[in-house]
Amino acid sequence: MSKKIFVFGEIRESELRNVSFEAIAAAKKVADGGEVVGLLLGGKAGNLAIEMIHYGADRVVTVENDQLQAYTPDAYSQAIMQVIDAEKPDGFILGHTAVGKDLSPRLAAKLKSGLISDVVSLEVVDEKVLFTRPIYSGKAFEKLEVREGLVLATIRPNNITPLEKDVSRTGDVSSMEVEIKNLRTIIKEIVRKTAGGIDLSEAKVVVSGGRGVKSKDGFKPLQELADLLGGAVGASRGACDSDYCDYSLQIGQTGKVVTPDLYIACGISGAIQHVAGMSNSKVIVAINKDPEAPIFGIADYGIVGDLFEVLPLLIEEFTSVTV
Ligand code: FAD
Numbered sequence: 352m353s354k355k356i357f358v359f360g361e362i363r364e365s366e367l368r369n370v371s372f373e374a375i376a377a378a379k380k381v382a383d384g385g386e387v388v389g390l391l392l393g394g395k396a397g398n399l400a401i402e403m404i405h406y407g408a409d410r411v412v413t414v415e416n417d418q419l420q421a422y423t424p425d426a427y428s429q430a431i432m433q434v435i436d437a438e439k440p441d442g443f444i445l446g447h448t449a450v451g452k453d454l455s456p457r458l459a460a461k462l463k464s465g466l467i468s469d470v471v472s473l474e475v476v477d478e479k480v481l482f483t484r485p486i487y488s489g490k491a492f493e494k495l496e497v498r499e500g501l502v503l504a505t506i507r508p509n510n511i512t513p514l515e516k517d518v519s520r521t522g523d524v525s526s527m528e529v530e531i532k533n534l535r536t537i538i539k540e541i542v543r544k545t546a547g548g549i550d551l552s553e554a555k556v557v558v559s560g561g562r563g564v565k566s567k568d569g570f571k572p573l574q575e576l577a578d579l580l581g582g583a584v585g586a587s588r589g590a591c592d593s594d595y596c597d598y599s600l601q602i603g604q605t606g607k608v609v610t611p612d613l614y615i616a617c618g619i620s621g622a623i624q625h626v627a628g629m630s631n632s633k634v635i636v637a638i639n640k641d642p643e644a645p646i647f648g649i650a651d652y653g654i655v656g657d658l659f660e661v662l663p664l665l666i667e668e669f670t671s672v673t674v
Contacts, residue, residue: 353385354441356502357434359454360391360403360411361446367399369553370446370506372406372513377506378444379407379514380473381480388412388440392419392430396524404522407514411524412438418531421538422450426531428457433529435462442502447608448552451505459503467495467504469608471631472511488604488627508553509610510631549583551600556582557611559602559629562589563618563639563658570596572662573617579669585609585629587619603628617658621646638662 356378361368371389378387389403389411396413403411412434418426431454435443443458445451447469459466471492472483481494482504551557558577560570570584577584585607586600602609604627614632619625621637621644629635630649637650638658647653654661 352383354382354502355386355388355438356382356442356444357388357390357412357438357440358403358408359431359443359445359451360389360396360399361448361450362391362393362399363550367402368446368448368508368550369513370448370451370508371403373508373511374444374446374506375403375407376513377470377473377504377511378442380475381442381444381502383475383478383480385441386410388438390414390431390434392416392427394420400524404520404524405516405518407517407520408522410522413524413526414529415526416529416531418534421541423534423536423538424453424457425534425536427454428461429531430529431458432461434527437527440501442497442504444502445505447505447507455503455505462501462503464501464503465497467497467502470504470506470510471610485631488623489630507608507610509555549581551583551585551602552607552609554583554609555611556580556613556615557585557602557609557629557632558582558615558617559585559587559619560590560595560617561587561619561625562593562595564590564595565618567595569659572659572666576615576662576666576669579666580613582611582613587622587625589619589622616646616650617662619646620644621649 358374358378360371386409389408391413400411467482469484470482486493558573560573585602586596591598591601604624608628610631612633615636617638635650636652637646638654638661642655
């Protein structure tokens, strides 16, 4: 039965995050020939609304409001609840990002609905949509079906292929007014820890360092390799705890979950808590001087050696290929 599915368009630094386009592709499956509607909160949506349509949204609803310029769970959940109230969708899909992870349980509680979080794939079997999500820190997967009520789900970045961008697609863009009151949080200023760079959770290549990197300076060849491959640098908790890098780089059970095309683990032992955040990477390369390191158990390619000898060789090789 065809459905109306809303997709939260997540804006960062005036651009839509890729996961929003992936969410549109997911919504198309859930809608089953019905309507996919993009939702943009904040300031003037302009080109972003058109972009959502080019990636498959049938129409876009925008909400302009001063209180929605920066994300606060309070203001955003109030706005979304009013949109849901007015539009009565059958489903609402967000990215499994910091914002999506914060917002979705609030919406579920307000809507008294269930929530399927961290979806890595969707399939249609016998006209039923099955959502697959990891459990037990990625050791197993469960498949879930929503039998009744609103479909509320977050999708993990980099797992669902967005639809081909089609600039000839057209669709209606309408604006809606909402009333936001009794805010308990007001954002006065946003101070960024790091400027620019590729977002770790959406990077296609991640070069990650562990305690074996041994110092802050030890991360320099990792950064060089990541820059060369158009990727981002990540880290194990061992490296973060040792103060070699910032905790914002931590990958794992208590850090970020990444699913790049290529994950290069340098001086990382492969503890279960780290593996939970990267085991779904498409190709895993491990560099470790201990041939018994558990990381080799999940690696597609293993290099037994000193990372400070191996990385310069890789950098030299890739430089000669890319120049
Ligand atoms: P180590 O285990 O010390 O491994 C260092 C590796 O570097 C070794 O295998 C060594 O052989 C190799 N090495 C050393 N020198 C070199 C060299 N020159 N060249 C090549 N290899 C070298 N960890 C995470 O990563 N993410 C999490 O989210 C996370 N969450 C956790 C949550 C809980 C509740 C707990 C209890 C733990 C968590 N941990 C997490 C910690 C985890 O258990 C490990 O302690 C941590 O991942 C180890 O980091 P590491 O592999 O960098 O360090």
